[in-house]
Amino acid sequence: MSYVSTRDGRRNRRAVRRAPAVPARIDDLHGNSLGVLEVPHHMACGHASRRRYQLEDPAQLRQAYEQVLCEAAGCGEVEDLINPATLRRVWRDLHLPSRVREAWETRHPSLTAPAPTARRRIVRVTA
Template structure:
């Protein structure tokens, strides 16, 4: 571990949560996923992963709102994340946190 630790924020007061490895991200790749209220406060929390726009919206919400690495493991899929990384609309702190830990995402 380096002596300098960077704290990236998802939003003011909330640190970005990043998986230690991409391999641990084993979320679904198809079907309907309903996010828990802690990740999506809207009453419409179900996302069809077969719809590209809904998939992006779900990933953006999970990456921005989670405070638990378990959410990442259960809801995000590593291959899908690599595929959509460049088009995700993420807060700067979330993007920097993930790219600092997983530099391969920058080139994805």
């Protein structure tokens, strides 16, 4: 069912069925890459401490980005909260619903580009 009934009988669209908010250009994103990211109340109901993420902590960073990409009500929120370089760096590590991942990768094929492999340098020592 794509709607959830509320107490007064109205039906609300759930974020699960809402189309993901995907900005036209990744370079339009201008979120911070360091410090604390506080997501809006509608993304994580509850006490403010449950809405704050330390971006230096890789686990909290991934959780915050997953939450924003799945729950953002519009592209403006995504642009304000997500950093483009950080998004590119952690993209492969994010656990996203397939519809969210597909929407982003369709609009931004560069996210699916293979990660550069580290080249090993072989040094031969001769005696």
